[in-house]
Amino acid sequence: MPELPEVETSRLGILPYLKDQTIAALVIRQPKLRWPIDPDIELAKGQRIIDVKRRAKYLLLQLEHGWIVIHLGMSGSLRILLEDTPAQKHEHVDLVLDNGVILRYTDPRRFGAWLWTPFLEWLPQLKKLGPEPLTDEFNAEYLHQQIANKKVPIKTLIMDNHIVVGVGNIYASESLFMAKILPMRIASTLTQDEVTLLVAAIKRVLEQSIKQGGTTLKDFLQTDGKPGYFVQQLQVYGRAQHLCFTCHTPICSQKIAQRNTFYCQNCQK
DNA sequence: CGGGCGTCCTGTTCGC
DNA sequence: TGCGAACAGGACGCCC
Incomplete structure (x- = not known):
């Protein structure tokens, strides 16, 4: 589904809600996405979100010590909601902030991914990517x-x-x-x-x-x-x-x- | 190695 | 109307 403009739209939409907030919890209702969610993602708890960046169709949540990397696959989308909003079918992951706001991930086909990495350079998914189309490097x-x-x-x-x-x-x-x-x-x-x-x-x-x-x-x-x-x-x-x-x-x-x-x-x- | 294609998954639409 | 087949925004990984 989402191509670069949809991922960038999502980034711009969530950035003001996430930036400088602290992660209180991760609620994982369905860990079986394109790759099983790494249990180490719990290390994100208690960390402040420094920035929300993008590389290709990956969203990069930069934390104090590590990164949460989200891919929306074919049918994924993200929404900003309040903590007590009941989860519906296919709403697989919540990133809960300590101010009661949540980032909720929905993905019926489960082709998307939530990845955890201490260092961005360690992620194999990002290693062989070509240039960003909107930079001068792509000419x-x-x-x-x-x-x-x-x-x-x-x-x-x-x-x-x-x-x-x-x-x-x-x-x-x-x-x-x-x-x-x-x-x-x-x-x-x-x-x-x-x-x-x-x-x-x-x-x-x-x-x-x-x-x-x-x-x-x-x-x-x-x-x-x-x-x-x-x-x-x-x-x-x-x-x-x-x-x-x-x-x-x-x-x-x-x-x-x-x-x-x-x-x-x-x-x- | 380049290039072709099967695969992961669910929901919707299409055609008989 | 009912049912199964085909198809849908991605991209990895195997095969030759």
């Missing part, structure tokens, strides 16, 4: 270098964490539409100009979505319970057989690497 020169000799479709390549992080299935289709590049094009065949357009499109689509509070298809809610509004801006994702807003020909869909992909046969080359 046309870098991507051009990365696509050399790559025989996968460009859409598969930009969804690869080792190349660039945070671009999931929705924003891959949207970025390629904005850059006017067909998603099934073999990566190494892109021209330098196309790579430049694609890098700019990825940045722009992600930035615009963050401004709108992310994209709500079904489950995703901002931490205040409101949906994300970027769904209203989607140009191709989920619009198969509807007419392209630009040229009014029907949007196509096709599976690429087992993932449904949307594009305009006329606007994209």
Whole structure:
């Protein structure tokens, strides 16, 4: 579910409630997430939350001595509630603060994760990640270098964490539409100009979505319970057989690497 | 090693 | 209407 804009929306939503607060308890109703929750996470108790950061689609709760790292998987979301709010189905974890506020994690499919690590560098999940898309480190020169000799479709390549992080299935289709590049094009065949357009499109689509509070298809809610509004801006994702807003020909869909992909046969080359 | 694909899980939607 | 199949925002890890 959540791609970078949804994770960033969640970060911005929880930051003011968590920063400088002290963790009173962790309530784990279901420890079996993507990986079983490490019992050492109890070490977080009594610690102050210094900051809430993000790397790729991971949320990083920086404590005085250690880190809680949260991934929302496909169907996860976080909400800020008061301590005595009854837990419903699929509400697997509460982070309880000593002021009575809780951070509640919901994840029906349980593809998400709550990780504990004393040092961020120790987490294998963070070790092989590519650059953040919204930094200067992700630029046309870098991507051009990365696509050399790559025989996968460009859409598969930009969804690869080792190349660039945070671009999931929705924003891959949207970025390629904005850059006017067909998603099934073999990566190494892109021209330098196309790579430049694609890098700019990825940045722009992600930035615009963050401004709108992310994209709500079904489950995703901002931490205040409101949906994300970027769904209203989607140009191709989920619009198969509807007419392209630009040229009014029907949007196509096709599976690429087992993932449904949307594009305009006329606007994209 | 690059690239393809199965896998973890539940809920919803689709087609017969 | 009922039922099973297909599919859904991620990404690891195994296979060749």
